[in-house]
Amino acid sequence: MQVNFGVRHGIGEAGRSRDDKAFRYAARGRAMPASALATDVGEMKPAPFDYLAATSASEAAEALAAANGDGKIIAGGQSLMPMINFRLVKPAILIDINRIAGLDRIEKHGERLRIGATVRHRMTATDALVHRHIPILHDAMHHVAHLTVRNRGTFCGSVCHADPAAEMPMMTLLLNGTIAALSIRGERQIAASDFFVGSLMTSLEPDEFVTSIEIDTLPLDTGWGFEEFSRRHGDFALACVATTLRIVDGVARDVRFGMMGVGETPLRLPEIEARIEGQAISQALLQDVTEALKGLLHPNTDIHASADYRRHLAGTLARRALRDAWRRATLRKDAADA
Amino acid sequence: MPEKKITLSVSVNGVVHTATVEPRMLLSDFLRHALGLTGTHVGCEHGVCGACTVLLDGRSARSCLMLAVQAEGAEIETVEGQGSVDRLGRIQEAFRQHHALQCGFCTPGFIMAITDMLRHHPLETDDQIREALSGNICRCTGYEHIVNAVRELAKERGPLT
Numbered sequence: 001m002q003v004n005f006g007v008r009h010g011i012g013e014a015g016r017s018r019d020d021k022a023f024r025y026a027a028r029g030r031a032m033p034a035s036a037l038a039t040d041v042g043e044m045k046p047a048p049f050d051y052l053a054a055t056s057a058s059e060a061a062e063a064l065a066a067a068n069g070d071g072k073i074i075a076g077g078q079s080l081m082p083m084i085n086f087r088l089v090k091p092a093i094l095i096d097i098n099r100i101a102g103l104d105r106i107e108k109h110g111e112r113l114r115i116g117a118t119v120r121h122r123m124t125a126t127d128a129l130v131h132r133h134i135p136i137l138h139d140a141m142h143h144v145a146h147l148t149v150r151n152r153g154t155f156c157g158s159v160c161h162a163d164p165a166a167e168m169p170m171m172t173l174l175l176n177g178t179i180a181a182l183s184i185r186g187e188r189q190i191a192a193s194d195f196f197v198g199s200l201m202t203s204l205e206p207d208e209f210v211t212s213i214e215i216d217t218l219p220l221d222t223g224w225g226f227e228e229f230s231r232r233h234g235d236f237a238l239a240c241v242a243t244t245l246r247i248v249d250g251v252a253r254d255v256r257f258g259m260m261g262v263g264e265t266p267l268r269l270p271e272i273e274a275r276i277e278g279q280a281i282s283q284a285l286l287q288d289v290t291e292a293l294k295g296l297l298h299p300n301t302d303i304h305a306s307a308d309y310r311r312h313l314a315g316t317l318a319r320r321a322l323r324d325a326w327r328r329a330t331l332r333k334d335a336a337d338a
Numbered sequence: 339m340p341e342k343k344i345t346l347s348v349s350v351n352g353v354v355h356t357a358t359v360e361p362r363m364l365l366s367d368f369l370r371h372a373l374g375l376t377g378t379h380v381g382c383e384h385g386v387c388g389a390c391t392v393l394l395d396g397r398s399a400r401s402c403l404m405l406a407v408q409a410e411g412a413e414i415e416t417v418e419g420q421g422s423v424d425r426l427g428r429i430q431e432a433f434r435q436h437h438a439l440q441c442g443f444c445t446p447g448f449i450m451a452i453t454d455m456l457r458h459h460p461l462e463t464d465d466q467i468r469e470a471l472s473g474n475i476c477r478c479t480g481y482e483h484i485v486n487a488v489r490e491l492a493k494e495r496g497p498l499t
Binding site for chain 2 (some may be wrong): 042044045046047048049050051053074077078081082084085086094096098122142145146147148149151152232233234
């Protein structure tokens with residue numbers, strides 16, 4: 001099991017403010033001498049670590065094994081670097097996988113899409129295969145952080161970080177994802193349903209790292225709804241619903257219903273899926289789903305929202321998302337029939 | 339304590355620098371402390387405020403969420419490459435005209451993020467402009483004047499081809 005947050009490492013020891021050499025020199029009316037370059041720049045935020053820019057997956061796996069549990073893989077770094085800057089994570093060695101060739105691709109294999117470990121959010125957001133075959137993922141990308149973070153952050157990294165209020169872990173669960181984990185012991189395929197163990201916790205072993213994730217593509221007549229509520233655009237969600245369905249003979253089929261922000265992990269809710277499967281979306285059904293959600297969800301109360309408010313949000317977002325999914329499925333079915 | 343120093347070569351505003359640094363040195367600290375390019379500001383140092391935004395191979399990136407050693411072989415652009423006090427860059431000039439800054443602390447990050455936006459993003463509506471700007475925090479202006487400046491720049495640029 002891999003824990004991503006200050007458990008093995010003590011909290012505290014945040015970096016002290018450091019000397020700004022250039023400023024001190026400038027204040028004395030002097031240019032900074034060349035000898036001052038990069039030799040001693042005072043305190044730094046992160047604790048010391050070694051660094052390896054791996055050039056192959058096997059090199060990265062070997063370095064991770066050699067680190068004996070004290071190594072960390074870095075790709076986009078948009079979740080890991082804040083924790084390193086706070087010294088919540090103090091790896092002995094940071095293994096950079098950005099220079100490994102071939103990990104930056106999105107490929108379609110049969111009915112599945114394989115997303116490599118260094119595929120940036122920006123690539124997923126603009127990829128034509130994603131847009132055509134998994135439009136709900138295309139929509140979800142707009143909710144992922146901000147432009148600058150999407151330039152650098154990766155799909156797989158977000159899944160590994162396993163924030164219970166992040167979009168990509170939930171999407172991986174919704175799309176029956178399979179996580180490919182590599183170590184010197186070989187490659188292991190982990191089902192998304194076995195991957196998310198708790199808040200910021202996954203079933204990755206300390207010597208394993210993710211090389212790619214495979215997710216379902218959706219039949220073209222699939223409708224979808226994605227509803228997220230956060231305090232500000234790009235913030236983590238207070239609650240979010242993602243759902244897909246098809247309409248066959250006037251009723252919903254292949255229903256998927258996922259949520260996040262309302263538990264310790266992203267959720268897939270088979271009880272809700274079963275209630276909708278074989279039904280037409282109606283006011284009564286939506287009310288039924290809302291009531292059922294109240295009993296199924298056990299969200300936290302925290303500084304951002306109370307558990308009651310999150311439960312209320314869940315119902316509202318579920319109704320909106322299911323209406324959207326039904327409407328889109330109708331449109332896409334009509335388009336396919338025409 | 340481990341930590342072998344690493345020599346890196348990086349182009350900053352078209353000038354190639356070679357330096358030997360500790361792996362843990364952030365790109366933001368490298369720019370400011372090793373190169374003396376203090377135009378890149380450091381606010382939150384955990385990727386929230388956007389003040390440290392630079393361009394990495396033409397795309398905006400938080401320099402506080404990157405290690406200097408990761409920039410090996412990359413092309414970095416900072417606000418120093420945009421213009422000077424005597425000769426403002428186009429985005430800087432638009433900020434001046436529209437009063438899009440007050441204290442100026444967040445401005446370098448905004449300027450660099452907007453450089454990326456103007457190159458790659460549609461910015462046809464205020465909603466798009468505001469969404470694109472949402473990763474940068476300004477505590478003075480209330481954003482209104484920044485949006486005005488970007489709207490003018492986007493209009494001047496025309497639609498993306």
